[in-house]
Amino acid sequence: MIPTPFDYVRADSIEQALDLLNEHGDAAKLLAGGHSLLPLMKLRLASPEVLVDIGRLAELSYVRDGGDHVAIGALTSHDDLSRSALIAAELPVLAHVAGQIGDPQVRHRGTIGGSIAHGDPASDLPAVVLALGGTLVLTGPSEIREVSSSKFHLGFLETAVAPDEILTEIRLPKMGSRGWGFEKLTKRAQDWAIVGAVAVCLDGNGSVGVGLINVGPVPTRALSVEAAVAAGSGAAEAAAHADTGIDVTGDLNASESFRRHLTRVLVERALETALAGEPA
């Protein structure tokens, strides 16, 4: 399978990439690791006229201590996330989930920014960012703006990133040794989740963040579960309504009703693990 013809330009700086986006408008598409975009192009579900390759901008591949948060460059690979000592210490849930994405070859190429900007509800990392209440940094031609993860995913494969902007950094509040849980059901080890759930204890007062993978058309927070836990419910009680209020997808892998069932079961398991992992 070969993509339709396109022009390829490699950007050597963020500024040059922004200029290229400005010059080519809707015809252009950013390429990072290519592990979301290239499969779509090979299937000819996407046919950008100009590919702006930012994949080798070393200035966007980093993990930095930002005080109360960890700042992650958008081009940091899943493999680098899973091996970072800072992430292992301050965001262990991210280290674990990044190490479970796809397979080693995919983790060598795929990037956190590419995964989040692609906006696929089946991706694992958006759910982690949602559960942690992260912030996305978007760099445009005239300003740099910060968008809350809860306002970032607007629709199926649609995000708050404007056509002339680049997602450059992901900021995640440090969780240290707080409890967390991650569950995903796949057919084969390397597959996308049929359904997945991430639960993170956000403070010492019983507040949790819960992100859902591949449940609805967009990466989703399980707000009803978060509210139930905040009101004092245990894992089983809170998870019993995990699918409430969500436009749940039915597809070849799982009917809507089976996916609702999986959502409740996996959220309960992730919550149980998260709550049990809280320091006494």
Place this chain on the structure above:
Amino acid sequence: MDIAMTLNGSEVTFDVEPRTLLVNYIREAAGLKGTNIGCDTSSCGACTVLLDGRSVKSCTVLAAQADGSSITTIEGLAEADGTMHPVQRAFHEKHGLQCGYCTPGMVMAIVSLLGERGDHELTEADIRHGLEGNLCRCTGYHNIVQAAMAAARARELRS
């Protein structure tokens, strides 16, 4: 467009379309047919090569993305006199293949895994997790994992 890379230690340049995939660059432009195309959807791992030392699925990388990089394929492992790479030797000794179609990708994935893990001892679980991206439809993986463990042990004995 001209795409240049170091392919198995040799500098090569070929004029290809921007949409050329790395696996097609390797097989068609450079004529190295040891890298197989299996699923062509980044699932099976038959097309695994090393890009700057790390395993990638060359069906899901543009040749242009590898411009200026170092690529190692199965043809680049053995020494000039034909002496097999330790992972190739382990596959030979442990009968780690049947039809052989997945083998180049399996071998490259294991070479990458051994390189990434440095001096850490590799457990069977590490190897099975590390081979999640490579599918074999013949052998049931047992002898492939045995070969990988033999290669890992041989490395530890040398170091």
